[in-house]
Amino acid sequence: MIRVAVAGAAGKMGQAVCEAVEGAEDTELVGKADPALGVELSEVLGDAEVVVDFTVPDTALANVEACLAAGVHAIVGTTGFDLDAARAAAEASEANCFVAPNFAIGAVLMMVVAQTIAPHMPECEVIELHHDRKLDAPSGTAKRTQELIDAAGGNVHQPIHSVRLPGLVAHQEVIFGGEGQTLSLRHDSIDRRSFMPGVLLAVRRVGELPDRFTVGLEKLL
Numbered sequence: 001m002i003r004v005a006v007a008g009a010a011g012k013m014g015q016a017v018c019e020a021v022e023g024a025e026d027t028e029l030v031g032k033a034d035p036a037l038g039v040e041l042s043e044v045l046g047d048a049e050v051v052v053d054f055t056v057p058d059t060a061l062a063n064v065e066a067c068l069a070a071g072v073h074a075i076v077g078t079t080g081f082d083l084d085a086a087r088a089a090a091e092a093s094e095a096n097c098f099v100a101p102n103f104a105i106g107a108v109l110m111m112v113v114a115q116t117i118a119p120h121m122p123e124c125e126v127i128e129l130h131h132d133r134k135l136d137a138p139s140g141t142a143k144r145t146q147e148l149i150d151a152a153g154g155n156v157h158q159p160i161h162s163v164r165l166p167g168l169v170a171h172q173e174v175i176f177g178g179e180g181q182t183l184s185l186r187h188d189s190i191d192r193r194s195f196m197p198g199v200l201l202a203v204r205r206v207g208e209l210p211d212r213f214t215v216g217l218e219k220l221l
Helices: 012-023 057-069 082-092 103-117 141-154 193-207
Strands: 002-007 027-033 050-053 073-076 097-099 124-130 160-164 170-178 180-189 213-215
Touching: 002 193, 012 027, 012 193, 027 193, 050 057, 050 097, 050 193, 057 073, 057 082, 057 097, 082 097, 082 213, 097 193, 103 170, 103 180, 103 193, 124 141, 141 160, 141 170, 160 180, 160 193, 180 193
Parallel strands: 002 027, 002 050, 050 073, 073 097, 097 213, 124 160
Antiparallel strands: 124 170, 170 180
């Protein structure tokens, strides 16, 4: 059994992660940290092999550093924090850090397909739509998509448009344009359960990753 603690356990994503970990046969929920629960991350690290962080950008880096210093693998779904600092902490640790801008397998496949299209249709724009409580804009998914497209298609400007509205969960469209044609990719997460297979995949694989710091669920597929 993989012993898992969740940081941000009182939030909507954190609650979904707790339910997924409790429902899986090979994982055990050993701690729930959240200011709303009156439980600090330090209080649950001693029992955990892996911590899944769905908190806020202002606290994610400190959580990662605390996990790695304790020799606990960190899986981070929070976006908008300093990845370079997290990489440095991981490389100085005996534990691994895995960061995914998006844990929905369909969204990751969208990014991979976009990267395949980019050499042939490098002109594109990204539209990302999220609920009105999401703190960072553009989203980590959109920025990661932009990075992958740029790496494959050359240094072509790819604007990102961010929408924040109640009623949304997580959605993204990538529109490629060429002479006389367009090609659109779209992914919609209509329920937070869409992220849980990816989270559990990361929980199972983080300890065996060859690098101390890894970004992107596509690395696990």
